[in-house]
Amino acid sequence: MNPSPHPIDLVIFDCDGVLVDSEGITGRVFADMLRELGADVDDHDLSGRCVGRSTADSLTIAADLLGRPLPPGFDSRYGERSRAALAQQVTLVAGVGSMLDAIDLPCAIASNGLRVKMAITLQVTGLLPRFDGRWFGIDDVEHGKPAPDIYLLAAKTFGARPEHCVVVEDSPTGIAAGRAAGMTVLGYAGGLSLERLVEAGADYVFDDMAHLPALLDALRRIAPVASAG
Structure with missing residues (x-):
């Protein structure tokens, strides 16, 4: 029997290497x-x-x-x-602007970067207004990635269930954090290979931001976003 469709409460992006080419x-x-x-x-x-x-x-x-x-x-x-x-x-990662325009889901940013740096990269790339009140840096939590703290903070802030959150990451450290938070992790191969992201534990991998809206739609329609354990 095919699994029932499952909602996505929140898509949480890493910042550096995922949204901004920094x-x-x-x-x-x-x-x-x-x-x-x-x-x-x-x-x-x-x-x-x-x-x-x-x-x-x-x-x-x-x-x-x-x-x-x-x-x-x-x-x-x-x-x-x-x-x-x-x-x-600093510039946007290729395809990010169109990708964000195509996503009809609540989104946030959770980064291991300091907020003072994030404010610059988000402002320069035009993302700051889009993510107003929806971005978190390492100084917002006690433990940075690979601990799950920052992803759990984002989920709690917006009333999202961790098991219904999707994380978009480009590093083993971030993938570990997303998995520890009990979230589905999508690995973006912007700098590392698809194989390394799979080895790090990403549930799905992709190498073109243009593919992300369809991938999220498929996850939402045909499969549970995450399973316990």
């Missing part, structure tokens, strides 16, 4: 600053290590690569330089 920009700033300290780092390798992680976690990774503690004030200087670069360079 990770390459901040990654270059991060790598440049580490090279200035004498570290031999590759932009692509560093990005792969840090994708989906909080700034605090990325700073720990950077210190390990450098082989010594980061100098005092490194984190604040990185924040200033990365925000300045984002204000000048």
Whole structure:
């Protein structure tokens, strides 16, 4: 017997790499600053290590690569330089504008980024009015991803049942958070391969934002959004 149609109460998007094309920009700033300290780092390798992680976690990774503690004030200087670069360079991920126009479901954003950075990327890309009051950063919760806190906060804020929420993520860290929250997780292969997202636990994967509205419609019509356990 086919499962009954199941509603989707809320679609929750990660921000960096899913809605805004920011990770390459901040990654270059991060790598440049580490090279200035004498570290031999590759932009692509560093990005792969840090994708989906909080700034605090990325700073720990950077210190390990450098082989010594980061100098005092490194984190604040990185924040200033990365925000300045984002204000000048950030754009929407390809196809996001049309995709959002085609979705007739409640949407929110939940990111491991700080709200001060998110305010810049959402403003510059024109998403801030669309998601007014519907975006959350790591400073809104006690534990960032891979803990489920931020996704559960979004669901609670809008009265959505976690098992009827869909998360759109592009990193293993975010996928783990969505699964821990008991939500269906769609993996967007913007930077990582489809295979890696499947290995990380994504329930479904896609590589073109134009496909997301149809995927959500299919989930809503023909299958339960998530199952217990």
